[in-house]
Structure formats: C-alpha cells, structure tokens
Amino acid sequence: MSRPPRRGRPPALRIALTGVVLWFALSGCNEIEAKSGSAYHPAELSSANPQGVKQVTLTGDAARRISLQTARVTASGGGVVVPYAALIYDKLGKSWVYVVTGPLTYLRVSVVVEREVPEDRMLLSAGPRAGTEVVTVGATQVYGAELGMDGNH
Secondary structure (H helix, E strand, C coil): CCCCCCCCCCHHHHHHHHHHHHHHHHHHHHHHHHHHCCCCCCEEEEECCCCCCEEEEECHHHHHHCCCCEEECEEECCEEEEEHHHCEECCCCCEEEEEEEECCEEEEEECEEEEEECCCEEEEEECCCCCCEEECCCHHHHHHHHCCCCCCC
C-alpha cells in the first residue's frame, strides 16, 4: 500500500514563518538604512568661484582618516616647485593642486607643469606662490569630496 503524498506545513504555519522571516529581514534593513542615512558628512562644500571650483572643509576626523599631509611650495628659477604627490588631474587632463585656505579648508587651484625636477618634485610655470601650503597626501580624497563622493552615497 502506498502512502498518500505528504503535505507541507499547514498554511497558517507557513504564513507565520514567512512573516517572521520577513520581519527579521526588514528590521535588519532598517538598521542598516538608519546608519547609512545618518547626518554625518566628512566634508562641507562652499562656492568659491564662478568656474565651479568649490572650497572643501574637512572634519578633523576625515583629515585623520585620510592621513592628510601638506607641504610648502618653494621657489626655483622662474617658477615654483611642488611635490609630485600634490598634483591631481581632472577628467580632461588639466593639472591642479589643493591649497590650504584655512584650518582644514582647501581650494583647488589650476597649475601649469613645466617638468619633473629631482626628488620627485614638479616645476610649475603657473600656480600658487612660494610659501603656500598644498595638500600632498590625501589630495585625491579632497577632490572626491569636492565632487560629492564623500562616502554618503
């Protein structure tokens, strides 16, 4: 004699189990959503000029997290010299550096690179004056913050 096919759990039990599983899944999503939707912003932007360059002000925590470092621009012959690490390039290949304009505040400035000089430095024919502080370590992260890629997406 063959047994009748075995039936699954009663419909009420299946519905209850599905509800419990969904509740756990959705409550986990709410927790993740609440954390990622928080009001923390590692950078503040302010309009600096009509060309669309924005001044970036980082939180102290953000500057520490990216190990931000700066160096002074030096004079050399007919131009100025910056560390190679200070240079960033936009999508069109234009060269820029971030100058320090205040505490934890940086502004992207256009530069013209002449050539590389010893000790991993670049001679500029146009750019910030000697003595100006520029971002070396963390320049790409400051650029990302200026473009709105500050980790809150």
